[in-house]
Amino acid sequence: MDSERKFLMGNEAVALGACHAGVSLGVGYPGTPSSEILAYLNHFGGKAQWSPNEKVAAEVGLGVAFGNGRAMVTMKHVGLNVAADALFTAAYSGVDGAYVLAVADDPGLASSQNEQDTRRYAVAAGVPLLDPSDSQDAYDFTRLAFDISARWHIPVILRLTTRVCHSGSVVVPDVPVQNLPAPHFTRNIKQRVMVPGHARPAHRRLRQKLKEIERWNNDEGPNREVLGDGRLGIIASGVAAQHAAEAAPDASLFKVGMAYPLPVERIIEFCAKHEKNAAIEENDPYMNELLKSYGAPLTVMPEYMRFGELNVARIRRLLDGAPEPEHAVPPGKPPGLCKGCPHKRTFELLKKHGCIVSGDIGCYTLAALPPLEAMDMQICMGASIGMGVGLRQVLPAAEARKVVSVIGDSTFVHSGLTGLAEMAYNVPPTGHVVLILDNSTTAMTGQQEHPGTGRRLDGSPTGQLDYARVATAMGIDNVVTYDPVKDAEPFEAALVDALRKDSLSVFVVKRPCILAAARKGAKG
Amino acid sequence: MTINVKIAGLGGMGVLKSSLILAEVAFQEGYDVKKSEVHGMAQRGGSVCSDVRFGNAVKSPMIPEGAVDYLLLFEEADMPLYQRDINETTRILRASLIDAAQLPSRKSLNVAMLGALSALLSIPQTRWVDAIHRLFPDKLRAANDGAFALGFAAGKEFL
Numbered sequence: 001m002d003s004e005r006k007f008l009m010g011n012e013a014v015a016l017g018a019c020h021a022g023v024s025l026g027v028g029y030p031g032t033p034s035s036e037i038l039a040y041l042n043h044f045g046g047k048a049q050w051s052p053n054e055k056v057a058a059e060v061g062l063g064v065a066f067g068n069g070r071a072m073v074t075m076k077h078v079g080l081n082v083a084a085d086a087l088f089t090a091a092y093s094g095v096d097g098a099y100v101l102a103v104a105d106d107p108g109l110a111s112s113q114n115e116q117d118t119r120r121y122a123v124a125a126g127v128p129l130l131d132p133s134d135s136q137d138a139y140d141f142t143r144l145a146f147d148i149s150a151r152w153h154i155p156v157i158l159r160l161t162t163r164v165c166h167s168g169s170v171v172v173p174d175v176p177v178q179n180l181p182a183p184h185f186t187r188n189i190k191q192r193v194m195v196p197g198h199a200r201p202a203h204r205r206l207r208q209k210l211k212e213i214e215r216w217n218n219d220e221g222p223n224r225e226v227l228g229d230g231r232l233g234i235i236a237s238g239v240a241a242q243h244a245a246e247a248a249p250d251a252s253l254f255k256v257g258m259a260y261p262l263p264v265e266r267i268i269e270f271c272a273k274h275e276k277n278a279a280i281e282e283n284d285p286y287m288n289e290l291l292k293s294y295g296a297p298l299t300v301m302p303e304y305m306r307f308g309e310l311n312v313a314r315i316r317r318l319l320d321g322a323p324e325p326e327h328a329v330p331p332g333k334p335p336g337l338c339k340g341c342p343h344k345r346t347f348e349l350l351k352k353h354g355c356i357v358s359g360d361i362g363c364y365t366l367a368a369l370p371p372l373e374a375m376d377m378q379i380c381m382g383a384s385i386g387m388g389v390g391l392r393q394v395l396p397a398a399e400a401r402k403v404v405s406v407i408g409d410s411t412f413v414h415s416g417l418t419g420l421a422e423m424a425y426n427v428p429p430t431g432h433v434v435l436i437l438d439n440s441t442t443a444m445t446g447q448q449e450h451p452g453t454g455r456r457l458d459g460s461p462t463g464q465l466d467y468a469r470v471a472t473a474m475g476i477d478n479v480v481t482y483d484p485v486k487d488a489e490p491f492e493a494a495l496v497d498a499l500r501k502d503s504l505s506v507f508v509v510k511r512p513c514i515l516a517a518a519r520k521g522a523k524g
Numbered sequence: 525m526t527i528n529v530k531i532a533g534l535g536g537m538g539v540l541k542s543s544l545i546l547a548e549v550a551f552q553e554g555y556d557v558k559k560s561e562v563h564g565m566a567q568r569g570g571s572v573c574s575d576v577r578f579g580n581a582v583k584s585p586m587i588p589e590g591a592v593d594y595l596l597l598f599e600e601a602d603m604p605l606y607q608r609d610i611n612e613t614t615r616i617l618r619a620s621l622i623d624a625a626q627l628p629s630r631k632s633l634n635v636a637m638l639g640a641l642s643a644l645l646s647i648p649q650t651r652w653v654d655a656i657h658r659l660f661p662d663k664l665r666a667a668n669d670g671a672f673a674l675g676f677a678a679g680k681e682f683l
Contacts, residue, residue: 007548007551110562111562134585166560167558167585170551170556170557246588247584311584311588330605332571332602332605333569333570333571446563
């Protein structure tokens, strides 16, 4: 049955690969383009759950792996900034079982705040990184990531990109693994308690493992070489390898499967077979820089290669050394808040009262775009509260009193709790006002559950975080919940009053997302 | 020989669903298929498109510039966005091809557009109908059958 060919999205292929690799637990935080992996894993019968944020997910996964289980942790590229603290030292400690981080980059920023390159994290932390180019690779490399992690007792990053996650292609699955050892705990204090005396030898062990893995990658890694007419050799990985094969069908292609440690020896041998060589990659010129430092004879690529996604036409231009055309595609209709979105009323109110709005990440970030233009800053998950408090610390009182922080429910659970603690601890001279925009779902990424919804990933009921009680427990006196539509008048009055006072206020602005409500209605 | 179909519209119009059905139909026909789309921010009512490519062996999941064979345009005002994707032989199927007054529901435009496309491709009708039945809830079956037939008739005329 499982050897049949299937048509799978990249994220679906990762989930199936994890299932077939015997994953004990999939855990993560939603983030485009990675969000569907765990829902698919649940669909395929694997155990999957959402964590409050990526760091917690990475830690839960580490516990699974320390217990000799097989963990997969999913996140988008910026999620790894949050989880990095766990990753860097888990690279030292190593793992039992297996520990795979599926991290999705977003070159071209289809739905992200930056174009950071996860391959840099693999280098910085010292963990192997696999770079699939389509759904078959996504399936195969997920399984390989578990194998490598189990073999070398090391965390492994499966680096995805938007066009791998959200492209569909044909997959022929392999036979699922059988008879994995059951999870159990074996005490090993020196290897798992990273005090300096234990971490120093652990660092040496890590570097030794990476040397072995580099040797393996050169000898038998998941890299493929297709020879052309000998004039041009292209080195590429990820979806860029698929574009390159189409853009230059007569060229040789060295398709890099494991991008860290890079199979440098093999690539230099490959380059020697061609008159001219070029390394094509999305995001940072990581391979170009590294290969050049080893003396690989590569054509210098134009700077524009690092901006945006690559495609067949752009790669043809890169290979020709041609500039990017100046006449860009006209922008389409920009996204906006849905008709009837409960956030709209809140932002109209903030605009009406001339607020300086410190914003956060979610659907409501769209309030920054015309016609509302009612958000003044947005940087990363949870930053609304810290930035708002910072503004209030320095602005003249009259201006400071206009500052409001707005944060969504899922984002608040992700990274807002510590911001609230800061606000209660270092109270600004004019106090502060925080709006928790509670639409009872992680709306932007496709309406996932979180610790504030009272339901787990599979929809089963569980405990529910109470934002108002949390704020009260942190020492904030004025905490009130309003429905922005039904309680429009009292909410406005309370907001105006809070902006005037020099004390702390938290308003939970609660009304369900209309998309989630529609979906719930359709279900039952 | 690869067939390149671009489906374009606004978030919420069913662009992604129709590209899934087309990909499934081509896959069931035994073709190598690749499909590429953008989620997240782009789905909040903004312009959105999806590429479906099928043939013996497809490499890039994205249709190269100027290589679109069939452009399904759900939002006609967005035509300038896709000017670089088409060539002089591209068949452009516009939403106006479908008589909106006869659609079983406003939501079924995407299925009607697939019906129109099906008239231009040599893939048996049963494949399309099977995929639509499989990928939509049962309660939408009658509406979708009607929309598909409406689109097919419009496609025949367009041919």
